[in-house]
Amino acid sequence: MWPDWTKFTKIKHYTEMFLFNITNMHSNAAGVRVSCPIELSPTGVVVKYGDPVLVNCSTPEIQFYGLGWEASQGGTGLEVVNLLPWTVERLTEWTISPFCFFSSESSGQCIKHLHLIIYKTIYISGDPSSEMEVEKEYKFTCHIPNVAPVQNLTVRWYKGGAIIQTDTFDNPAKQPVNQTSDLKFIPTRQDNSASLRCEAYMDLSPDGPQLNVSTQEYNITVVCMYIIAHFTNPFHSLFLYTIKVRLCSFKPHICKRCQVGTGMRRRP
Numbered sequence: 001m002w003p004d005w006t007k008f009t010k011i012k013h014y015t016e017m018f019l020f021n022i023t024n025m026h027s028n029a030a031g032v033r034v035s036c037p038i039e040l041s042p043t044g045v046v047v048k049y050g051d052p053v054l055v056n057c058s059t060p061e062i063q064f065y066g067l068g069w070e071a072s073q074g075g076t077g078l079e080v081v082n083l084l085p086w087t088v089e090r091l092t093e094w095t096i097s098p099f100c101f102f103s104s105e106s107s108g109q110c111i112k113h114l115h116l117i118i119y120k121t122i123y124i125s126g127d128p129s130s131e132m133e134v135e136k137e138y139k140f141t142c143h144i145p146n147v148a149p150v151q152n153l154t155v156r157w158y159k160g161g162a163i164i165q166t167d168t169f170d171n172p173a174k175q176p177v178n179q180t181s182d183l184k185f186i187p188t189r190q191d192n193s194a195s196l197r198c199e200a201y202m203d204l205s206p207d208g209p210q211l212n213v214s215t216q217e218y219n220i221t222v223v224c225m226y227i228i229a230h231f232t233n234p235f236h237s238l239f240l241y242t243i244k245v246r247l248c249s250f251k252p253h254i255c256k257r258c259q260v261g262t263g264m265r266r267r268p
Contacts, residue, residue, distance in 0.1 A: 036110035037061050038102045044115030046208025049148070049176075053091050055114055057100035058083045064104030070111075071098035078103075086114070094118055094148065094175040115207070120148050120176055122200050122213050131221045132187045140183040142198035142215065148176040154201045155181040160194055192222040 041056045053074075057067055059082055066078040073096055074088040086098055098116065103109040122144060132138055142155055150171045157165040167181045181198060195217040202211040 036102065036112055037107065038067065038100055038110070038112055040100060040112055040114055042207065044117075044207040046117045046119065046204045047091050049094075049118055049120045050090050050092060053086075053088050053116075055086045055098075056083055057086065057112070059102055061102075061104060061107070063106065064102065066103065068101050069098060070101060072096050074098070091118060117149060117152075117204060117208060118174065119152070119202065119204060119208070119211075120146055122147050122153070122202055122211055131223055132191075134187055134189060134222050134224055136186065138185050138187070140185060140196060140198070140218075142181040142183070142200070144179045144181070144200050146176040147179055147200075147202075149174055150177050150179055152202050152204060153179060154203070155179075156199045156201065157181070157183045158195075158197050158199065159191075187220060187222045189222060191220050194220045196220060 038057055038059045041058065045053060045055060047053045057069065059067060061082075064080075066080040067082075067084040068078040069076045069084065069086040071086060071088075072093050073091060074086050075098075076084060076086070084100070086100070096116065096118075097113065099111045099113040101109065101111045140157075142157070144153065144155065147153055150169050150173060153169055155167040156163050165183055169179060171177060183196070183198070185196065197215050197217045199212055199214040204210065
């Protein structure tokens with residue numbers, strides 16, 4: 001008599017029935033553990049969120065009850081076929097965990113899980129840089145919004161062509177998250193006219209693409225601190241002059257003084 005397969009319509013029922021098979025092994029009638037006689041093609045897929053997906057489950061067995069796919073999108077019932085595709089026109093379930101199941105009277109039951117990664121195309125934005133004072137600490141932030149899976153993300157900071165900081169992330173979430181990477185930067189004279197940028201890199205190999213996006217380069221202008229000088233005009237003792245000066249932008253081995261503003265107020 002054929003078993004009642006309606007009870008396998010929910011993942012929790014499969015978990016109860018096939019808990020001993022989670023290693024993709026099962027026992028035959030003689031009690032010998034053998035490999036699960038089903039194959040997935042491909043064995044793993046990387047799919048962009050909202051894109052279609054197709055994976056085949058097949059078996060070389062001749063006498064068996066059937067094959068089926070269990071998934072929150074595109075699941076099938078038990079079908080007596082040797083090849084059963086799992087197809088979804090638009091994959092939108094971040095936590096989906098599809099598996100193919102097999103059962104026969106002589107060999108028992110087993111399942112094989114599909115290795116599946118869903119990702120979103122990355123894009124980034126960076127805080128614009130501004131004129132910097134020498135040996136003063138600045139913070140740059142690289143924003144990577146709505147990225148998934150974040151544990152596959154690496155952010156690298158570059159000064160010119162050299163990597164000065166690398167950040168990775170341990171968050172196991174499959175859903176998109178808004179990720180940031182901060183760079184603390186203390187400019188020196190030698191950093192004048194250098195450039196900073198951040199690059200987001202996502203490695204989805206071996207089944208998927210390798211993605212990378214970079215911010216625009218921010219050119220650094222390094223200046224010295226402002227200097228404010230007060231003095232009295234010896235010929236007009238009633239007035240006090242204030243001159244605001246700063247050291248101009250650095251050039252190799254040159255640092256000039258220039259007047260950027262003057263003010264005058266009457267002596268009290």
